[in-house]
Amino acid sequence: MCEAAGDDGGCGAGTAPERRRRAPAHSHPRPCVKCGQGSAALIIRLGDAFCRVCFREYFVHKFRAMLGKNRVIFPGEKVLLALSGGPASSAMLRQVQEGLSRETAKRLRFIPGLVYIDEGAVRGQSAAQREQSLARMETLLQATGFPYHLAHLEQALELPASILRPGPGGSGKPSPSYKDAVEGFIQQQRQEGDGDGDTLVPGLGTRDTPVGPPAAPRLPPATRTQELLRLFEAVETPTAREELLQMLRTHLILQTARTRGYTKVMTGESCTRVAIKLLTNLALGRGAFLAVDTGFVDNRHGDVMVVRPMRDYMAKEIAFYNHFFDVPTVIVPPLPTKRREKPSVHRLMERFLLGLQEDFPSTISTVYRYGDGREAEAKASSESQRCLLCLCALDIAGEEELALEPTLIMEEPEPVGNGCCQDTPAAGVESRAAFIPLLCYSCRLTFKELGPLATLPPYVRAEAQRRIRRAELELQSQEVLPEDEEPGKS
Amino acid sequence: MPSPRCLRCPAPSSLRRPRTGETLCRRCFVAAFEDEAHRAVTAAAAPSPSSPRPPSAPKSGETVAVAASGGKDSTVLAHLLSRLDRRHGYGYRLMLLAVDEGIAGYREASLRAVRRGRGALPLLVVSHRDLFGWSVDEVGAGLGGGSRCTFCGVFRRQALERGARALGVDWIATGHNADDIAETVLMNFLRGDVARLRRAATEATGTPGTPAGATMAPGEATEATTSPAGTSKSSGTTENPTEATKNPMGTTKNPVETTRSSMKVPVGSMTTENPMETTKNPMGTTTSSVETTMSSTKVSEDSVTTTSFTGTTKTPPEAATKPMETTTSSMNIPGGSVTTKNFMETSASPMETTMKPMETTTSSMNIPTDSVTTKSSTATTKNPPETTTSSVETTKKIPKTTARHPKATKDPVANQQVPVATPWPAVPRCKPLRHAYEKEIVLYAYFEGLDYVSTECVYAPHAYRGHARNLLKDLEATRPSTSTALQGVCPPGFT
Numbered sequence: 010m011c012e013a014a015g016d017d018g019g020c021g022a023g024t025a026p027e028r029r030r031r032a033p034a035h036s037h038p039r040p041c042v043k044c045g046q047g048s049a050a051l052i053i054r055l056g057d058a059f060c061r062v063c064f065r066e067y068f069v070h071k072f073r074a075m076l077g078k079n080r081v082i083f084p085g086e087k088v089l090l091a092l093s094g095g096p097a098s099s100a101m102l103r104q105v106q107e108g109l110s111r112e113t114a115k116r117l118r119f120i121p122g123l124v125y126i127d128e129g130a131v132r133g134q135s136a137a138q139r140e141q142s143l144a145r146m147e148t149l150l151q152a153t154g155f156p157y158h159l160a161h162l163e164q165a166l167e168l169p170a171s172i173l174r175p176g177p178g179g180s181g182k183p184s185p186s187y188k189d190a191v192e193g194f195i196q197q198q199r200q201e202g203d204g205d206g207d208t209l210v211p212g213l214g215t216r217d218t219p220v221g222p223p224a225a226p227r228l229p230p231a232t233r234t235q236e237l238l239r240l241f242e243a244v245e246t247p248t249a250r251e252e253l254l255q256m257l258r259t260h261l262i263l264q265t266a267r268t269r270g271y272t273k274v275m276t277g278e279s280c281t282r283v284a285i286k287l288l289t290n291l292a293l294g295r296g297a298f299l300a301v302d303t304g305f306v307d308n309r310h311g312d313v314m315v316v317r318p319m320r321d322y323m324a325k326e327i328a329f330y331n332h333f334f335d336v337p338t339v340i341v342p343p344l345p346t347k348r349r350e351k352p353s354v355h356r357l358m359e360r361f362l363l364g365l366q367e368d369f370p371s372t373i374s375t376v377y378r379y380g381d382g383r384e385a386e387a388k389a390s391s392e393s394q395r396c397l398l399c400l401c402a403l404d405i406a407g408e409e410e411l412a413l414e415p416t417l418i419m420e421e422p423e424p425v426g427n428g429c430c431q432d433t434p435a436a437g438v439e440s441r442a443a444f445i446p447l448l449c450y451s452c453r454l455t456f457k458e459l460g461p462l463a464t465l466p467p468y469v470r471a472e473a474q475r476r477i478r479r480a481e482l483e484l485q486s487q488e489v490l491p492e493d494e495e496p497g498k499s
Numbered sequence: 500m501p502s503p504r505c506l507r508c509p510a511p512s513s514l515r516r517p518r519t520g521e522t523l524c525r526r527c528f529v530a531a532f533e534d535e536a537h538r539a540v541t542a543a544a545a546p547s548p549s550s551p552r553p554p555s556a557p558k559s560g561e562t563v564a565v566a567a568s569g570g571k572d573s574t575v576l577a578h579l580l581s582r583l584d585r586r587h588g589y590g591y592r593l594m595l596l597a598v599d600e601g602i603a604g605y606r607e608a609s610l611r612a613v614r615r616g617r618g619a620l621p622l623l624v625v626s627h628r629d630l631f632g633w634s635v636d637e638v639g640a641g642l643g644g645g646s647r648c649t650f651c652g653v654f655r656r657q658a659l660e661r662g663a664r665a666l667g668v669d670w671i672a673t674g675h676n677a678d679d680i681a682e683t684v685l686m687n688f689l690r691g692d693v694a695r696l697r698r699a700a701t702e703a704t705g706t707p708g709t710p711a712g713a714t715m716a717p718g719e720a721t722e723a724t725t726s727p728a729g730t731s732k733s734s735g736t737t738e739n740p741t742e743a744t745k746n747p748m749g750t751t752k753n754p755v756e757t758t759r760s761s762m763k764v765p766v767g768s769m770t771t772e773n774p775m776e777t778t779k780n781p782m783g784t785t786t787s788s789v790e791t792t793m794s795s796t797k798v799s800e801d802s803v804t805t806t807s808f809t810g811t812t813k814t815p816p817e818a819a820t821k822p823m824e825t826t827t828s829s830m831n832i833p834g835g836s837v838t839t840k841n842f843m844e845t846s847a848s849p850m851e852t853t854m855k856p857m858e859t860t861t862s863s864m865n866i867p868t869d870s871v872t873t874k875s876s877t878a879t880t881k882n883p884p885e886t887t888t889s890s891v892e893t894t895k896k897i898p899k900t901t902a903r904h905p906k907a908t909k910d911p912v913a914n915q916q917v918p919v920a921t922p923w924p925a926v927p928r929c930k931p932l933r934h935a936y937e938k939e940i941v942l943y944a945y946f947e948g949l950d951y952v953s954t955e956c957v958y959a960p961h962a963y964r965g966h967a968r969n970l971l972k973d974l975e976a977t978r979p980s981t982s983t984a985l986q987g988v989c990p991p992g993f994t
Contacts, residue, residue, distance in 0.1 A: 246978065247977075248977060248978055287688075288685075288688065291685070291985060292685075292974050292984060292985055293984060294980070294983075294985070296984075296985075351976055352977070353977065354974060354977055357973050357974060357977060358970075365966060372689060375690065375691040376688065376689060376691065378691055450984070451984065454978070454980050454984060
């Protein structure tokens with residue numbers, strides 16, 4: 010969002026007059042490098058001038074190429090588009106719309122749905138502001154004609170513990186080859202006669218979540234909001250707060266996808282965003298998961314696959330596209346930090362990378378290219394080897410003891426009577442230190458800053474309890490097992 | 500508000516450790532810091548069952564050269580290692596190895612600090628002037644206003660390597676701390692340098708790695724790093740004759756080396772080790788790096804980076820028969836204005852000045868020509884000049900082209916004497932402080948009253964590293980554990 014704002018300002022005011030100033034000799038606009046006829050409207054990449062028509066073609070082609078190259082979205086599949094209202098995800102929505110429209114020769118054949126998570130509560134919006142941006146977002150979603158789902162971040166507190174377990178199937182079962190699936194789909198469509206308009210019909214029909222008038226979306230009860238705010242206020246650092254927000258958001262989207270039967274989720278991270286995320290995650294100790302966190306395919310959840318089709322677009326391209334072709338966006342404020350000098354690692358990295366990009370214009374693409382093509386799936390076999398929070402394979406095994414030390418909780422907070430008013434599952438057994446073995450390196454660091462257990466989302470605590478109990482059981486059975494097994498073996 | 504109690508004893512605390520967030524008193528902090536260093540050394544020395552890495556720390560009885568710059572890290576490292584060695588009986592034979600790059604306003608003070616603080620440890624100072632024939636300041640003019648850290652770092656590592664060879668040590672211990680390694684990771688990431696990132700990742704865990712890899716401490720991982728090491732390795736492994744032909748050149752230069760070591764090192768400690776080996780080892784590298792300089796001048800013609808090294812290995816026939824010819828010819832090619840690869844950009848201009856070193860190295864041969872055949876031990880006794888650095892230098896320069904030709908005739912003779920050389924593996928390096936936070940090192944040095952200099956290199960502000968460093972400082976202010984988190988980076992496909 011921030012990078013788009015900069016670009017937007019640049020395209021309107023900054024660049025155009027400057028270019029004119031720089032090259033007064035040939036004041037007539039440069040011809041487009043692609044068609045050679047139209048006059049260039051913008052310069053992308055390293056000085057390639059494109060006219061509007063060619064830019065649009067280029068932009069659309071990139072999206073289709075991304076999907077075509079990766080071949081993970083099967084025809085007829087239900088795909089949930091995660092929208093934030095920001096430039097990148099809005100441009101993504103437009104691409105899907107274009108791809109599904111009749112004019113396009115090769116239509117996209119999946120069935121889209123939209124989801125928007127309202128995070129206004131933690132982003133410092135007042136109730137009125139939240140209503141406002143929700144309403145704006147809803148009109149925007151409605152205009153697409155796709156089924157859409159609205160969720161509030163408060164609903165994350167009601168998530169089931171199962172969200173922290175990888176879903177069944179998905180990664181495990183060998184799916185039919187992409188080609189077979191496409192052919193099967195075409196056959197099926199032929200049998201149904203002219204199936205052309207078919208895919209769009211369900212989209213027009215169902216409008217899932219809000220039944221009421223779109224102008225007045227209901228906000229969740231104030232008590233829930235209070236609870237959510239308590240959770241965020243208990244978090245000690247802005248870095249952990251960002252991570253928590255990301256986690257809750259991901260889980261909410263995942264839950265929506267699972268309950269509504271979507272098998273793919275599309276998120277709109279741009280190349281710029283991916284580069285920032287790569288560096289941020291590196292600094293957060295997530296180096297081992299760079300591929301899962303930023304690659305095209307993120308398969309950690311098993312049944313629902315997250316894909317990132319926008320990761321080839323620079324933020325600048327997206328900003329121009331949205332500007333030229335009137336893609337509507339809704340801007341929501343970022344997490345409030347209340348101070349400037351020590352923001353989150355996320356913010357720091359963003360600022361740093363965008364700053365360096367000014368001096369070294371290939372920085373972002375270099376960093377991004379690093380993460381490109383490095384797509385390895387998390388190789389966790391059993392659930393106990395996955396991180397409780399991020400569901401990545403635990404990376405602790407090969408580490409040196411000294412490197413791990415900072416992740417351990419040194420002083421056990423004295424057992425204050427916290428959380429007494431709440432029905433803590435198996436209260437007393439719960440200790441922060443007990444969580445540590447369930448977490449990956451990075452989530453350990455984050456967890457240490459998440460504040461007291463009492464304010465953690467209930468589903469996290471429930472799942473942690475389950476895993477701790479199971480680990481204990483396993484430990485007990487291991488003590489018993491050798492005796493049982495030995496007679497069997499001999 | 501009174502300061503909280505130390506977590507380990509009743510004394511009032513005097514600091515909060517960045518590493519763990521513990522509040523500790525002075526004494527407990529020093530104890531904890533030393534204990535961690537001890538664990539870092541022992542954990543690396545013991546082959547761990549989980550990973551099949553070779554042990555990455557010296558074993559008992561081995562000789563360890565601490566790369567001493569006079570700064571906080573190396574000062575603390577030398578202090579720690581000698582103290583821990585006494586306390587836990589590692590059985591190391593410690594010595595100090597310093598490099599004088601010839602940077603005015605920076606190195607003199609730090610070398611003075613090294614001399615002041617060395618205690619009973621033997622010290623060897625190798626200088627770029629002696630090894631390569633120039634100082635960074637001199638070469639710097641040819642580099643223009645840009646950063647010379649890239650280039651300086653490469654040669655410093657080479658100098659360390661040669662110094663270590665001259666000393667005959669088994670290990671080089673460097674003072675890289677957690678922040679340094681994290682910085683390197685960040686920097687390589689920003690530059691998309693996957694190969695080096697992998698190396699930084701493995702080095703972060705203290706693995707010696709491949710010979711070529713180990714030569715490059717990530718401390719100043721720079722664009723050109725691969726080239727010298729790559730050359731020395733490839734030329735060594737691929738074509739033995741090359742090595743053999745190079746050795747004579749080296750052997751001639753040998754006395755200079757040994758002279759230098761005889762200056763400050765208690766001679767016994769190094770020469771007794773393995774007289775033959777030690778004296779010849781440096782040679783291999785010496786010449787190979789001469790080769791390197793030659794090859795890179797060639798590169799400037801061909802404007803090819805990678806192939807040039809295979810080129811080097813193939814050219815030796817020429818170089819073998821008429822080594823002087825090649826040097827002269829390469830001298831004719833003035834560094835050229837090459838802008839092919841990053842390495843070229845930086846090294847092309849130094850080459851102009853490197854021409855001079857070549858002269859000196861070659862010409863230096865004839866000063867002690869007679870001592871070529873004699874073994875190093877005699878060489879050391881023969882050349883006891885105390886301040887050889889300058890005096891030998893000056894004499895060296897007088898005989899130039901004329902003096903070289905006789906050399907060519909002698910070389911084949913020496914050639915036969917030297918058996919087929921095996922590639923010299925790089926002296927393995929270890930980083931016992933790799934888990935120590937920079938802040939804690941400073942605190943430790945302060946508590947222990949260590950004498951170190953903290954002047955920044957005059958060229959440092961130009962380094963690209965500065966970006967990574969500033970970022971890391973910001974990150975650490977936000978979250979102290981960042982440097983460890985970065986160090987632990989080992990993305991898939993990296994191991």
